[in-house]
Every structure is written in C-alpha cells, then in structure tokens.
Amino acid sequence: MLRFSRPEAETLVIALQGNWRERWDYPSLAAFRRQLEESPPPRRVVFDCSGLTGWNSVLIAFLMDIIDCGQRQGIAVEREGLPPGMAALLRLAHATPERAGARREQARPPALVRLGQAVYDLGQGAAEALSFIGEATAACGRLLRGRARFRRRELLVIIQECGIQALPIVSLISILVGLILAFVGAIQLSMFGAQIYIANLVGIGIFRQMGAVMTGVIMAGRTGAAFAAQLGTMQTTEEIDALKTLGIPPMDCLVLPRMIALFLMMPLLCLYADFMGVLGGFIVGVAMLDLNFLEYYHQTVGAIRLNDLWVGLFMSAVFGVLIAAIGCLRGLQCERSAAAVGKATTSAVVTAIVAIVVVTAAITVLCNILGI
Amino acid sequence: MENDAHIVVDNLTMAYGDFVLQRDLTFAVRRGEIFVIMGGSGCGKSTLLKHLIGLRRPARGTISFNGRDYWQAEERDRERITRTFGVLYQGGALWSSLTLAENVALPLEEYTELTAPRIRKLAALKLALVGLKGFEDYYPAQISGGMAKRAGLARAMALDPEILFFDEPSAGLDPISSRLLDDLLLQLRDSLGATIVVVTHELASIFAIADNAVFLDAAAKTMIALGNPKTLLAEATNPVVRNFLTRGGSMPPGGPTPPSGAGDGKHHKTI
Structure with missing residues (x-):
C-alpha cells in the first residue's frame, strides 16, 4: 500500500505499508505526480516504512522513478526512512556510472549504406x-x-x-x-x-x-x-x-x-x-x-x-x-x-x-x- | 528468523549409475548466510550444486528447503520451490541470441504480469546493480567474460530469489574482477537478505565471503569438514583440509591476508 500525507506544509510523507514481497504489479507514478502539483508544492519528500513488512525489486524500481521524478523538479528526496537493505541497493544501482560510449546508436543505417554493405558482404x-x-x-x-x-x-x-x-x-x-x-x-x-x-x-x-x-x-x-x-x-x-x-x-x-x-x-x-x-x-x-x-x-x-x-x-x-x-x-x-x-x-x-x-x-x- | 535453517541436506548420497561420488552428506544452510562448498577438482562440488538446484535426483537421502522435502513434494510445489532459486552458471550461460536486457527480462516475462516497458525498467535496474548500466542492448558475444558473469548474476536475481547459487563465480576472472564480484556478493546478501550458496576452490574468495563451509574430499568420498573456513584454518586437524586451506603449506596458518590472487585450489607442494 502507498499512502501520501502532508504533516507539514513543505514535506510530503510517502508511507509504504504491507508486504511487497510477493507483489509483482508496478504502482503508478501518477498519484505521486498529482501530489507534487498540489499547492503549496512540497519541498522535500520523506519515506515512512514503519508498516513495511517485505519488499522486492519492483519497489526499488518504483523508488528510483520517484527519486528521478523528484530530482527533475528540484525536490529533495530523503532516503533516511528506508530500510537499510533498500537504501543500500539504491546506492548500488546509482554507484556505477554508465560507461562512456556504452549505449548503442539504435538508428538503422540508410538504405544505400545497407545495400553497399550487402554487396560488400x-x-x-x-x-x-x-x-x-x-x-x-x-x-x-x-x-x-x-x-x-x-x-x-x-x-x-x-x-x-x-x-x-x-x-x-x-x-x-x-x-x-x-x-x-x-x-x-x-x-x-x-x-x-x-x-x-x-x-x-x-x-x-x-x-x-x-x-x-x-x-x-x-x-x-x-x-x-x-x-x-x-x-x-x-x-x-x-x-x-x-x-x-x-x-x-x-x-x-x-x-x-x-x-x-x-x-x-x-x-x-x-x-x-x-x-x-x-x-x-x-x-x-x-x-x-x-x-x-x-x-x-x-x-x-x-x-x-x-x-x-x-x-x-x-x-x-x-x-x-x-x-x-x-x-x-x-x-x-x-x-x-x-x-x-x-x-x-x-x-x-x-x-x-x-x-x-x-x-x-x-x-x-x-x-x-x-x-x- | 536469523538462525533458522533454510536448506537442509540429510544423509545425501550422489551417484552416477553405480559410481558413488559422495556419500553421507549432512549439513544445513542458515537463512541469509553465505555457504561455501569447497574441495579439490573432481570431488563432486558442482554435482552437489546440481543436486541442490534440482537438476539431479539424489541416489539416497533428502534435500529440504524451508523444511519441505524437495523430491517428496508434488511437481507443482517443486516448481514453486525452484522459482525461489537464482543460479549463476560457470560461464554465465547467457542465451546468446538475446541481448543482456532480454536475458534478464525473460524470467520476468514468464512469471509476472508486468508490462513490457516496466520489465525493461526492471531489467535495466538489475543490470545497473551489477555495474552494467548502459549495456542493455549488447549481445553476450560482445562483452567480456567478467561482464558475462555479472550479467548472468543480474539474470539470476531477476525474480528476487530467496536463494542464490553460484557455480565457481571467480573461475576465469582476474584477481581484481573476482574481488569485485565477491564484494558485490556481500553487498547483495546484506541488502537482499538472500541465502547464498557458492561452489568455489578460490581460497581468497572463500576466506573473504564464507560464513560457513563444507569440505568435500574425493578420496574419502564424503565431507571431511564443516564450519567457518577461518575457524577451520585455525583448528582443523585433518591434514587434507589444512593442506587445502594453506595452499599446500605455502600460506602461513596465521591468516590468508594479503589475498593471494588466483589460487587454483589444487594440492600444490611448496615450491
């Protein structure tokens, strides 16, 4: 379960509850986005995991989305409230920078190039x-x-x-x-x-x-x-x-x-x-x-x-x-x-x-x- | 929850036809620990792993997970138990016709209802966890052996397994890569809370990661030591175990540090 609350004007608390261990459905980011648009806009996001009994990597991927989304809007997402294991995995996922030049150009070469390549082959x-x-x-x-x-x-x-x-x-x-x-x-x-x-x-x-x-x-x-x-x-x-x-x-x-x-x-x-x-x-x-x-x-x-x-x-x-x-x-x-x-x-x-x-x-x- | 047994092997005999490889294996792996299966080449380490992951049926004895006997369970339950495993094979065993992201995504597509973009996102996350961010669209043939192994680990972790099995994770890696893989393993254990079973004969790695270990001997055809390797090194009286853990006496019994890079685990005489 995912709950949002605003105990203070500038703070958005995301409460994660229940067992996420066996859940393989991906929560939607839309609810979080709506929260960000409310006035007054929150300045920081904190997590409350007191009710969380189990988690899996779907939750990690979702949290990464929240962090990315928050960062784009200039909102500080504080990870202190997360269980240590989740915080460690998030750190690990962000730890290794993408190797320069690793990502491939997916563009298809133009027809003439492909024809030339075929003849050459x-x-x-x-x-x-x-x-x-x-x-x-x-x-x-x-x-x-x-x-x-x-x-x-x-x-x-x-x-x-x-x-x-x-x-x-x-x-x-x-x-x-x-x-x-x-x-x-x-x-x-x-x-x-x-x-x-x-x-x-x-x-x-x-x-x-x-x-x-x-x-x-x-x-x-x-x-x-x-x-x-x-x-x-x-x-x-x-x-x-x-x-x-x-x-x-x-x-x-x-x-x-x-x-x-x-x-x-x-x-x-x-x-x-x-x-x-x-x-x-x-x-x-x-x-x-x-x-x-x-x-x-x-x-x-x-x-x-x-x-x-x-x-x-x-x-x-x-x-x-x-x-x-x-x-x-x-x-x-x-x-x-x-x-x-x-x-x-x-x-x-x-x-x-x-x-x-x-x-x-x-x-x-x-x-x-x-x-x- | 900390000290209960996750895997229990009781009186296990492994055999190929009439040829008995190992007999009377009895040990337990506790939840959340790193358990190492060690021994010289040809003693049946990898075969034991094959028994643990359900690829081979024991000739005698039982293997239970969470108190359930694997081979007594019904076909469907057995499948359910198997789905809590993640296995990293020796060479990575990546499917060569699929990209890295597709390799990781395949189990997710098979067993979850997630949509394709979300599976893709999860696959990217797993690859990022093993340090392969940006390599999603590479084919296994285009990356190095160490990277293939890490990609194999990402695939093993795809379904958030409760137990991760590793077959010779450091085989074919240089000492630095093998050390990094060990660190990764420790980090994953600490954060995922998974039980990890490792087959290896790499001494540096054994001392670095193992909470507990079993030593198989080819001559005795059974296990001849069980316990934390550091304790074994200090206390074991069996000459075969001592010889193995000190690389045939070339390492001082005081401790394995500094790590000696690539030990191949054979019973070397002192040079």
Missing part, C-alpha cells in the same frame, strides 16, 4: 568460398602425394556414419519416389494402353536423375547439416584453434576426410537408391497394374542404358564433394555462439540443396549437348 562471402576451394584443392594435392595429415580411424568412422547408417532413410525415400513416379506415369500411360512403359519411365528417371538427386537431398539434410553443426561447435569451443596452433591444418584433418568419405559413399548410396527406386516402380507395376513380373523386368533391363547409370553415379559423386565442402565451409565460417551454429547448419542445408539443383540442371544440359 556478398563479395566477402564469395572470396571466402574461393579461398576455401583453393585450400581444399591444395589439400587434395597433399593427399595425392601422401602428405595429408588425418587419422585413418576418423575417416572410417565418418564413412560408417554417412554410408551404412544412411541406408534405412535412403531405402525408404527411394522406394517411395519409385512408387510416386510409377503412379504418376500410370495414369497417363494407361490412357494409351501403354502401361508397360512405366518400366521405362521409372527405370530411366530413377537411374539417370532421381536416384542421385534424392540421395543428394537426403545426405545434405542428414550429413551436410551434421558436418556444419559439428565443425561450428568445434569453432565455438576453440577446438579448431587448438588444431591450428599445433600446426595441423583443419583443412587436412577435418575437411579432407569428410570430403573423401562422401565422395566414396555417395555413388554407392546412389546405386543402392537406384535399385530401391526401381523396386518401388516394380511394386506398383506388378501389384497394382497387373503387369507380368518377367515382362516388367525385361522391359526395365532393355530401357536402361549403361550411360544412364554412369550419368547418375557421376552426378552423385559431384554432389558428395559439394555437400561435404559446403557443410565444412559453413561450419568453419561459424561465429562463436549457439545461435551461429544453428545459422551455419541451416545455411549448409539450403546452400547444398540449391547447389544440387543447379548442378543437376547444368549436367542435364551438358549431356543433352554432348548427346550422352
């Missing part, structure tokens, strides 16, 4: 990516000369993580993609009574494009994100600095094994995904469209050329290098905070998926020109 990002590619190439050179330093065991662990352990999810997605392709095709082809060509559609589609692309997307979300998060966290805990000061380039012992692992595993996963995808199409064809088992098999084998397989495998190897490189790059670029690790991971996945789509388009056009 873009250039900076491109330069970083280029230097990363350069360093990675140099590391590959060291690897070929047998001079790269990384632990064989770590490579095997990464291979296991991004190879065998990815099989269940790759199986699921590939079979479903095969099913979907077959269904979409079935509706159109059955209008011409050409259901058997579903085998061609699924076989070529999966082997040439979808197997590689879907595996790439899965691995970007699964493994690329993991790389970025892992390296980003290592950056925040200074583990990467520790490697650098030991003279071990992070490019050799962190990035290289990850790129090698994905480069080796992606084609294998892709091959596996190809067969799973064709199996998906086969299920639809045989079980739902009543195509003959052997007929479907021969149709598929006849439709797929060896070149389709090679194109798919080549793309998947490229995706492997891209996913690993982008994941590692984002991880190494990470700033040192939890939020930055999240940002790095998101960016790794988004960049990798964009790269996969762009590369797929480029290779498709290239194959068309070369007639493969």
